[in-house]
Amino acid sequence: MIEIHNIHKTFGDKKVLDGVSGVFETGKTNLLLGASGTGKSVLLKCIVGLVKPDIGSVTFDGTYFTNNKLDIRQEIRRKIGMLFQSSALFDSMTVQQNVEFPLKMLTPDMSKSERMDRVNFCLNRVGLEGANKKMPSELSGGMKKRVGIARAIAPNCTYLFCDEPNSGLDPLTSLKIDELIKEITEEYNITTIIVTHDMNSVIEIGDKIMFLYEGKKLWEGTRDQIMDTDIRELNEFIFANRLMRDAKKVEDEVHEEAREEQEQSKDSNGK
Numbered sequence: 001m002i003e004i005h006n007i008h009k010t011f012g013d014k015k016v017l018d019g020v021s022g023v024f025e026t027g028k029t030n031l032l033l034g035a036s037g038t039g040k041s042v043l044l045k046c047i048v049g050l051v052k053p054d055i056g057s058v059t060f061d062g063t064y065f066t067n068n069k070l071d072i073r074q075e076i077r078r079k080i081g082m083l084f085q086s087s088a089l090f091d092s093m094t095v096q097q098n099v100e101f102p103l104k105m106l107t108p109d110m111s112k113s114e115r116m117d118r119v120n121f122c123l124n125r126v127g128l129e130g131a132n133k134k135m136p137s138e139l140s141g142g143m144k145k146r147v148g149i150a151r152a153i154a155p156n157c158t159y160l161f162c163d164e165p166n167s168g169l170d171p172l173t174s175l176k177i178d179e180l181i182k183e184i185t186e187e188y189n190i191t192t193i194i195v196t197h198d199m200n201s202v203i204e205i206g207d208k209i210m211f212l213y214e215g216k217k218l219w220e221g222t223r224d225q226i227m228d229t230d231i232r233e234l235n236e237f238i239f240a241n242r243l244m245r246d247a248k249k250v251e252d253e254v255h256e257e258a259r260e261e262q263e264q265s266k267d268s269n270g271k
């Protein structure tokens with residue numbers, strides 16, 4: 001379980017986080033939800049220790065992270081797996097080398113054969129068995145995310161943080177990535193935090209959701225409760241999300257029709 005207490009962060013004269021507190025539960029997919037620029041990524045960075053809060057504290061399973069001794073902070077950091085928005089794979093390394101990388105860093109005493117077993121296990125778990133020798137440039141966006149997940153869980157992480165795991169993916173691939181993250185969270189009893197502005201993710205995998213608005217936590221609850229709130233900002237966010245989803249659907253349909261027409265005219269010209 002991760003607890004955050006009264007987190008404040010200001011950059012220059014801009015208050016980005018304004019007293020955010022809450023609990024992220026173990027074995028659950030905890031979503032940090034909000035529109036662009038509301039401080040979700042900065043909050044995640046405060047939790048991981050990449051940004052130091054001006055005020056406030058973070059505890060991992062009862063151990064203070066903020067302002068604690070360096071070796072204790074490092075010990076906690078070793079237990080964190082990160083999935084970055086861009087997947088952040090090393091382009092010059094194969095899939096296998098990418099997944100092997102954190103094992104080499106964090107468990108230098110592990111033998112090569114143990115490392116290979118672990119890499120293969122993780123690649124199997126994310127549905128990429130046999131992809132060891134592929135380069136990132138040969139992979140689709142969804143496959144890159146899968147490699148990112150395999151790399152994050154390779155060192156047996158206790159905490160998994162995902163920054164917009166659906167960015168750049170089509171709706172079906174997004175759903176599959178969401179489902180994979182949820183399965184892994186439950187299977188290995190990980191505390192998972194996902195930064196998102198996607199209501200589909202909320203509906204599909206939101207065990208617990210924290211809604212941020214202009215740096216403040218305005219609401220917290222489960223996916224079953226989110227449609228029944230009287231928080232105006234949250235309802236507006238849900239409404240805008242739905243409009244965007246509908247507009248995207250229409251746009252996709254128009255593109256698909258144009259593509260089919262093009263194919264048909266190519267066929268008839270070829271005859």
Ligand SMILES: Nc1ncnc2c1ncn2[C@@H]1O[C@H](COP(=O)(O)OP(=O)(O)OP(=O)(O)O)[C@@H](O)[C@H]1O
Pocket residue numbers: 011016034035036037038039040041042043197
């Ligand atoms: N290092 C920084 N220095 C100055 N301002 C920053 C820094 N990092 C973030 N900000 C500002 O903090 C605000 C919140 O940013 P953040 O990235 O947390 O938003 P977000 O909710 O994750 O949005 P998005 O979905 O667009 O990533 C933004 O106005 C951003 O410009």
